[in-house]
Amino acid sequence: xxxxxxxxxxxxxxxxxxxxxxxxxxxxxxxxxxxxxxxxxxxxxxxxxxxxxxxxxxxxxxxxxxxxxxxxxxxxxxxxxxxxxxxxxxxxxxxxxxxxxxxxxxxxxxxxxxxxxxxxxxxxxxxxxxxxxxxxxxxxxxxxxxxxxxxxxxxxxxxxxxxxxxxxxxxxxxxxxxxxxxxxxxxxxxxxxxxxxxxxxxxxxxxxxxxxxxxxxxxxx
Numbered sequence: 130x131x132x133x134x135x136x137x138x139x140x141x142x143x144x145x146x147x148x149x150x151x152x153x154x155x156x157x158x159x160x161x162x163x164x165x166x167x168x169x170x171x172x173x174x175x176x177x178x179x180x181x182x183x184x185x186x187x188x189x190x191x192x193x194x195x196x197x198x199x200x201x202x203x204x205x206x207x208x209x210x211x212x213x214x215x216x217x218x219x220x221x222x223x224x225x226x227x228x229x230x231x232x233x234x235x236x237x238x239x240x241x242x243x244x245x246x247x248x249x250x251x252x253x254x255x256x257x258x259x260x261x262x263x264x265x266x267x268x269x270x271x272x273x274x275x276x277x278x279x280x281x282x283x284x285x286x287x288x289x290x291x292x293x294x295x296x297x298x299x300x301x302x303x304x305x306x307x308x309x310x311x312x313x314x315x316x317x318x319x320x321x322x323x324x325x326x327x328x329x330x331x332x333x334x335x336x337x338x339x340x341x342x343x344x345x346x347x348x349x350x
Contacts, residue, residue: 276291
């Protein structure tokens with residue numbers, strides 16, 4: 130199995146080199162479980178929460194499969210079968226909805242789909258619906274560290290997140306319980322002041338407030 134993984138990873142890298150892919154931008158995610166919390170709190174959420182997620186990418190500059198994606202955004206919304214990131218159970222299969230930047234051409238939509246599926250793997254593998262909408266993904270920085278983020282995908286999905294503060298320590302034993310759902314160069318956990326999905330296709334909608342369930346960061350491939 131490890132040999133097969135190395136072969137596939139090598140083929141992926143060779144493919145990226147062949148296409149001359151180099152891409153970077155901002156990344157924001159939320160899920161319906163706290164990512165920064167005490168073990169007692171996270172244990173109470175295993176198997177009950179954390180099966181809903183929003184992942185958002187803004188490409189600052191770069192191409193995927195030979196298609197330029199400069200300035201475009203894409204948002205993936207997923208409903209898994211269990212707690213995403215739980216090491217002791219399988220959260221798949223998952224269903225996903227993609228929301229493309231309305232400025233993207235049909236060719237760019239194909240490239241964006243391939244990009245997010247490469248980044249998020251099985252979480253965005255089964256796409257049950259796609260649509261275009263105005264997509265805005267804005268990340269504020271304090272020096273090199275993200276300070277907050279706002280994601281707006283039409284009237285379908287939204288995230289408003291801020292960095293953690295001293296007021297977000299409830300039990301004094303908090304730590305990062307999960308890693309980001311997609312690879313990043315640098316990401317920091319934060320509070321999702323708003324985590325909302327009002328679309329169709331997943332059999333569920335939600336609006337969550339004030340959960341320590343966000344990651345904000347930067348990616349480069």
